[in-house]
Every structure is written in structure tokens, then in C-alpha cells.
Amino acid sequence: MTIDVARARAETPGTESVLHFNNAGAALMPQPVISAIKGHIDLEASIGGYEAAAKTIEAQERTYAAAAELINAKPHEIAVVENATVAWCMAFYGFLQTMQPGDRILTAEAEYASNYIAYLQAAKTRGIEIVMVPSDETGTLSVDALENLIDDRVKLISITHVPTNGGLVNPAAAIGRVAKAAGIPYLLDACQSVGQIPVDVEAIGCDMLSVTGRKYLRGPRGTGFLYMREAMLDRFEPPMLDLHSAQWTAAGEYELREDARRFENWEDYIAGKIGLGVAIDYALSWSMEAIHDRVTHIAEMLRDRLAATPGVTVRDLGREKCGIVTFTVDGITPDQVRAGLAEEAINVTHSTINSTRLDMESRGLDAVVRASVHYYNSESEIDRFMEVLAALRP
Ligand SMILES: *Cc1c(COP(=O)(O)O)cnc(C)c1O
Numbered sequence: 547m548t549i550d551v552a553r554a555r556a557e558t559p560g561t562e563s564v565l566h567f568n569n570a571g572a573a574l575m576p577q578p579v580i581s582a583i584k585g586h587i588d589l590e591a592s593i594g595g596y597e598a599a600a601k602t603i604e605a606q607e608r609t610y611a612a613a614a615e616l617i618n619a620k621p622h623e624i625a626v627v628e629n630a631t632v633a634w635c636m637a638f639y640g641f642l643q644t645m646q647p648g649d650r651i652l653t654a655e656a657e658y659a660s661n662y663i664a665y666l667q668a669a670k671t672r673g674i675e676i677v678m679v680p681s682d683e684t685g686t687l688s689v690d691a692l693e694n695l696i697d698d699r700v701k702l703i704s705i706t707h708v709p710t711n712g713g714l715v716n717p718a719a720a721i722g723r724v725a726k727a728a729g730i731p732y733l734l735d736a737c738q739s740v741g742q743i744p745v746d747v748e749a750i751g752c753d754m755l756s757v758t759g760r761k762y763l764r765g766p767r768g769t770g771f772l773y774m775r776e777a778m779l780d781r782f783e784p785p786m787l788d789l790h791s792a793q794w795t796a797a798g799e800y801e802l803r804e805d806a807r808r809f810e811n812w813e814d815y816i817a818g819k820i821g822l823g824v825a826i827d828y829a830l831s832w833s834m835e836a837i838h839d840r841v842t843h844i845a846e847m848l849r850d851r852l853a854a855t856p857g858v859t860v861r862d863l864g865r866e867k868c869g870i871v872t873f874t875v876d877g878i879t880p881d882q883v884r885a886g887l888a889e890e891a892i893n894v895t896h897s898t899i900n901s902t903r904l905d906m907e908s909r910g911l912d913a914v915v916r917a918s919v920h921y922y923n924s925e926s927e928i929d930r931f932m933e934v935l936a937a938l939r940p
Pocket residue numbers: 629630631632658660706708709710735737738757758759770
């Protein structure tokens with residue numbers, strides 16, 4: 547199956563007003579997602595929020611089943627939460643309760659700032675050791691180095707699949723094989739990969755995985771989900787509980803929910819939850835393989851054009867690359883490039899050292915322009931992007 551780009555664009559109202567290369571920030575939502583969210587808000591306005599929730603249980607349940615289908619998990623292994631950070635933190639801070647001073651977390655150079663700040667807090671308050679797995683000459687996490695670092699002190703492998711600041715794809719499945727062989731739990735930040743790359747938790751072998759709705763999945767802002775492998779549920783409790791994640795069964799007792807929804811809390815953005823399910827079904831209707839092929843093709847095209855432009859340096863690392871394209875331009879800062887493009891209704895972001903400090907420091911970079919493409923972006927948008935960029939160069 548290939549992507550019908552004309553149909554994808556016709557179903558994406560935003561393509562009429564902007565050239566959107568900010569899909570790693572928040573992708574343009576397709577019409578079915580927009581309609582689902584608006585429809586639920588209208589229902590809440592006309593009959594009441596609780597009443598609207600009661601009438602849409604099927605659509606809400608579909609979100610769990612759709613998320614499970616997308617990543618080859620079971621619906622009861624999914625918790626739908628506010629964003630990827632909450633998903634990741636529920637897993638990380640929950641698991642942290644099982645760790646002792648001197649225990650080690652193995653992580654990678656491309657790690658996302660929010661995750662790394664959590665490791666630093668674990669180091670400060672709990673005496674946990676953070677160990678960096680070196681990258682190979684392509685900037686990819688070295689699986690050999692990872693294997694060499696495995697010992698009794700290592701209690702968690704926690705890796706970012708695709709970093710926020712570039713096209714790198716870390717070898718999630720090879721890491722999973724090492725984790726499995728060593729019997730070490732594996733937490734994968736799949737925030738930038740799910741929605742652009744087929745992600746299968748069985749093939750990868752991760753035990754916990756965090757996803758956001760608004761990026762490559764094209765869902766609403768303020769949504770995300772956590773995958774928690776069934777076998778992990780008995781190993782630790784969520785770091786916070788409420789009357790949805792647990793039941794107050796006697797004056798001095800509580801009981802946890804049986805399923806992964808113990809990582810949720812009661813109040814919910816129902817319109818967003820339904821919209822997220824519709825976004826996942828929309829992605830599945832194209833097929834993740836077709837999406838991946840198209841995203842990789844468009845990104846490669848953009849990278850080639852940028853690399854052939856004097857004064858422009860492509861900054862993406864990795865053997866395998868994805869839809870995130872990063873670059874710098876001589877004589878003009880990434881933020882100036884972003885602002886110049888924005889004047890022509892072209893959306894990119896600039897990714898700074900604050901999001902991925904270890905990687906950026908090791909490469910002597912302070913910021914890069916991030917142009918993140920999706921399957922609905924067209925070849926002619928690349929032409930226009932290159933024209934406007936050429937005019938910006940000093
Ligand atoms: C954006 C991002 C996150 C955080 O996702 P939120 O939905 O904003 O919480 C985590 N990890 C990576 C790699 C990201 O790019």
C-alpha cells in the first residue's frame with residue numbers, strides 16, 4: 547500500500563494555510579480527529595459532561611483497543627494519560643520505588659531532558675547511578691557497549707527511541723534483546739517514533755513505553771498513553787493513586803485496579819481521549835508501513851536538498867533515520883531561520899541544547915533548525931521550502 551497524498555492533504559485542513567514541517571512538535575490533525583473532538587465538546591455543551599461521557603463509552607474504549615493494536619499490545623496494558631511525560635513518569639517513578647542506592651540506570655546520549663532530569667533527581671534523592679551508554683561513530687547507541695555495561699548493579703535500561711532533536715533512530719529491538727537476555731526491565735520513550743515508524747512492543751521487547759498524541763500520531767494536544775507489560779504490573783505500584791487507580795475497600799485498606807489503568811487518574815479529557823483513538827485508527831487505516839515509507843522518502847529528499855545547499859549543514863545522526871530533519875545555516879541562527887520561515891507561513895522549530903544537553907554538548911551545538919515531515923507533506927512543499935530558505939541565507 548502507498549499513501550494517496552492528494553487524499554491525505556484533502557483530509558488535512560491545515561495544509562491549505564501552512565506548510566507544516568513541525569510534525570515532531572504537533573502534527574496537523576486530520577478531519578476525522580477534528581470532527582470527533584468537536585463532536586464530543588458539542589455533546590458536552592448540550593447534555594452535560596458526565597452525561598456525554600456515559601453516552602460515548604464505546605468510543606473511549608476503542609482508544610485502548612486502537613492503541614493496543616498499533617503497538618501489538620493488549621488493551622488492558624494501556625493507560626491513557628495527559629501526555630508522554632506523564633506516561634513516562636508514572637512508569638519511571640513507579641519503578642524507582644524498587645531501586646536501592648547504588649543501583650544503576652543505563653541510558654543514552656540522545657536522552658530527552660525531562661527524562662534525564664528525572665534520573666538526576668533519582669541520583670540526588672535516592673543515590674541511583676546514571677550510566678551513559680556510548681554511541682557508535684554514526685551517533686547510534688552502541689549495542690556492544692550496552693552489553694559490556696550489563697552487570698548486577700543495572701536495574702533499568704531507559705532509552706529514547708527517536709530523540710527530539712534529530713533524525714536518529716536508536717536500535718530499540720537490539721536493545722530489547724540485551725535487556726531480555728539480562729532480565730533487566732526496559733523503558734522506551736517512543737514519543738517521537740510512534741506514528742511514523744511501526745512500533746511493536748513484542749518485536750522490540752520493551753516492558754514500558756510512553757507515547758504522546760499530538761506528534762506523529764496526529765492526535766489532539768493534551769493526550770498520550772503508557773504501555774505497561776502485564777508482567778510488570780505486580781512489580782511496583784504507581785507513584786500516585788486516586789479513586790480511579792485504586793478502590794478504598796475498607797477504612798484502612800485500598801486495592802489497586804487490576805489493569806494498566808491504575809496509572810491513570812479519574813478526571814479525563816474525554817474529547818481528547820476519543821480524538822486520540824480516532825487518530826490511531828486513522829493511522830492504522832493508512833498502515834504504519836506505508837506511513838513509514840512515505841515519511842522516510844520525504845525526509846530523505848529534504849535532507850539531500852539541504853546537503854546540496856552551500857552554507858547549510860545537515861545535523862542528523864544515525865544509521866537509520868526518520869522524519870525529523872535537522873540542520874544549521876552559516877551566518878544565521880536557528881531561531882532566525884525559524885522566524886524567517888514563519889513569515890512565509892512555513893512551520894519549523896529550533897531545537898536547543900535544553901532538550902538534549904548531552905548530545906548537543908558532545909557535538910558542540912547550541913541549537914539546530916528542526917524540520918519534521920509527515921506523509922501528507924508534498925514534494926512541491928520541499929521545493930517551496932528550499933526557495934524560501936535560500937532567500938534567508940545571508
Ligand atoms: C516531546 C517529547 C517528549 C515529551 O512529550 P510530551 O507529550 O510533551 O509530554 C518526550 N520525549 C521525547 C523524545 C520528545 O520529543
